[in-house]
Amino acid sequence: MNIAFVCTEKLPCPSVKGGAIQIMIDGITPMLKQRFSITIYSIEDASLPTSNQEDGVQYIRFPKEAYYENVANHIGEESYDLIHVFNRPKVVPLIHEASQNSCIVLSIHNDMFSQIKMSSEEAREAIRIATKITTVSEYIKRAIIERYPEALEKTQVLYSGVDFEKYPSRWSNKGTQIRSEKRSELMIDDKKVILFIGRLSKTKGPDVLIKAMKHVIEEHDDAVLVIVGGKWFSDDGMNDYVRVLYELAEPIKENVMFTSYIASEEIPSVWLAGDVFVCSSQWHEPLARVHYEAMAAGIPIITTNRGGNAEVMIDGFNGFVIDDYDEPNSYASCLNPLLHDPHLCEEVGRNGRTFAMLNYRFTHTANRLGAIYEEALCVRNQ
Structure with a gap:
């Protein structure tokens, strides 16, 4: 079976600049290529050729300008049994017009059916054309079917995963060594390390975390908040919000560290350096992939009950879910007991790692997606 992946126009594939969709594609492709012939379309990047074959997978890249038109033209010259469009329902009609005999699977990673993003006519046309629709969480699935009930029978949740x-386990010899080396590199050897990993945007809430640290250091003067990320995926530039973060941190600068953007291949070692991870999302997060990564790293999670975040959480088991997401004290109230009790941190971290190993490996995601592809082809052939 010949399959095409149509990635978004935001970031290249493979995930040389990060991105949840690109990381997921990297993770599931090694398993899916054993069953299907795969071509991956993405935008160009200076570090990548315009086309190449890698480990049996064909990559074709176009400039960001007129990206989807170029993809559609190329697809029209090929023969695909199924085309998987990632997170861009608006382009489904264009892709379908280019390859009318192909099944279309549409995956939704954000609230892309919002009327801010597309009209109801455009949404219904994308739903009509798509054979199957996957969503990253139950929250996103509900958001679609509440507006468009006709999507119910086509739509199912496909949770992401981790490699x-x-x-490596943080309790293994290798994991212990990596942790020690990374903590030494960051000069946090003797600190209680709270991690924030994500884009520096108000929706992600790092400002609330910095305010929470003022309460944390009253009990733990050796705690440090390590803020990993830039204003965009690979952009360490300054904007008004990032300036606010630095200004907020200035009075407690000994307890707040900004690392700026760190390449995705280095992120696992950063996770191992931490003691607690906080996802301080202020918006209705579809379901941030950092939860999967934190569990894999064996680190306890504190997250907000916003959007789909809590769907991979068992409160008190692999972490803690905060309802008062915009209150700094809520974070401090969770962080302080954990930082006082290393044994509790380890127990919750081990629970999370085991939970993710049983449910959220990329092999799980790939197997579930492969079954969706098979179902889509059966529907087409009926």
Whole structure:
């Protein structure tokens, strides 16, 4: 079976600049290529050729300008049994017009059916054309079918996953060594390390975390908040919000560290350096992939009950879910007991790692997606 992946126009594939969709594609492709012939379309990047074959997978890249038109033209010259469009329902009619005999699977990673993003006519046309629709969480699935009930029978949740080969157990000899080396590199050897990993945007809430640290250091003067990320995926530039973060941190600068953007291949070692991870999402997060990574790293999670975040959480088991997401004290109230009790941290971290190994490996995601592809082809052939 010949399959095409149509990635978004935001970031290249493979995930040389990160991105949840690109990381997921990297993770599931090694398993899916054993069953299907795969071509991956993405935008160009200076570090990648315009086309190449790697480990049996064909990559074709176009400039960001007129990206989807170029993809559609190329697809029209090929023969694909199934085309998987990632997170861009608006382009489904264009892709379908280029290859009318192909099944279309549409995966939704954000609230892309919002009327801010597309009209109801455009949404219904994408739903009509798609044979199957996957969503990253139940939250996103509900958001679609509440507006468009006709999508119900086509739509199912496909949780993402993580590559455990990149995440050695922090209690293994290798994991202990990586942790020690990374903590030494960051000069946090003797600190209680709270991690924030994500884009520096108000929706992600790092400002709330910095405010929470003022309460944390009253009990733990050796705690440090390590903020990993830039204003965009590979952009360490300054904007008004990032300036606010630095200004907020200035009075407690000994307890707050900004690392700026770190390449995705280095992130697993950063996870191992931490003691607690906080996802301080202020918006209705579809389901941030950092939860999967934190579990794989064996680190306890504190997250907000916003959007789909809590769907991979068992409160008190692999972490803690905060309802008062915009209150700094809520974070401090969770962080302080954990930082006082290393045994509790380890127990919760081990629970999370085991939970993810049983449910959220990329092999799980690939197997579930492969079954969706088979179902889609059966529907087409009926």
